Amino acid sequence: MSVSSVPATTTATGTSSSSNAAKQLSSNFDTFLSLLTTQLKNQDPTSPMDSNQFTQQLVQFSQVEQQIDTNTNLKALIAQGQTNAGTTATAYLGRNVSVTNGMASLANGAANWTYSLPATAATSVLTIMNDSGKVVYAGLGETGQGNHTLAWDGKDNNGNTLPDGAYTLTVTAKDASGAAITPSVASAGTVTQIDMTSGTPQLVIGNMEVGIADIAAVGS
Numbered sequence: 001m002s003v004s005s006v007p008a009t010t011t012a013t014g015t016s017s018s019s020n021a022a023k024q025l026s027s028n029f030d031t032f033l034s035l036l037t038t039q040l041k042n043q044d045p046t047s048p049m050d051s052n053q054f055t056q057q058l059v060q061f062s063q064v065e066q067q068i069d070t071n072t073n074l075k076a077l078i079a080q081g082q083t084n085a086g087t088t089a090t091a092y093l094g095r096n097v098s099v100t101n102g103m104a105s106l107a108n109g110a111a112n113w114t115y116s117l118p119a120t121a122a123t124s125v126l127t128i129m130n131d132s133g134k135v136v137y138a139g140l141g142e143t144g145q146g147n148h149t150l151a152w153d154g155k156d157n158n159g160n161t162l163p164d165g166a167y168t169l170t171v172t173a174k175d176a177s178g179a180a181i182t183p184s185v186a187s188a189g190t191v192t193q194i195d196m197t198s199g200t201p202q203l204v205i206g207n208m209e210v211g212i213a214d215i216a217a218v219g220s
Helices: 008-041 051-092
Strands: 096-099 103-106 111-117 123-129 135-140 146-152 165-174 184-195 202-205 208-211 215-218
Touching: 051 184, 096 202, 103 111, 103 184, 103 208, 111 165, 165 184, 165 208
Parallel strands: none
Antiparallel strands: 096 184, 096 215, 103 165, 111 146, 111 184, 123 135, 123 165, 184 202, 202 208
């Protein structure tokens, strides 16, 4: 993991590709002009060449050149955007944040969530999945309206201790009529690193990574 750095290989590769394309285009254009000049010198004066053909070819060369320039500029803008995003993300370093995508970091046998029920539920089921999407724990949750906490000891339903990592809590609740209730789930942690290896800033919190869009609140 790297802190607030855009992978140099991505930008370098893009720049190299554009440079090679420009060199190839220049070489082809020089060859075209050489052939055109030779044809003009040796054309039959009584039957001159049709200018429409090489005019169209010149236009095509111009369009390709414009496309290469456009691609180069786009890559430069993307690289600049990634750098700006990384710079913005550094503001989260060392800050306590609230994560709202259901994920929490299990470390040393402890992971904590809060979940809120907008109304009183008849049933509430808590499901915890690992980073592969496999259910590792399921149990009954609180049914009262309002905020609740879940302190998980990192053990599955068989009592096996699971490895540290990122886990996701899903809360499924229904009211007395059987209608679904949509709860909100959150966890909290301190941002220790910014991972830019994917090109998009990911905040490292314990043993998990989350996007900035998943942050609901930032503390001191």
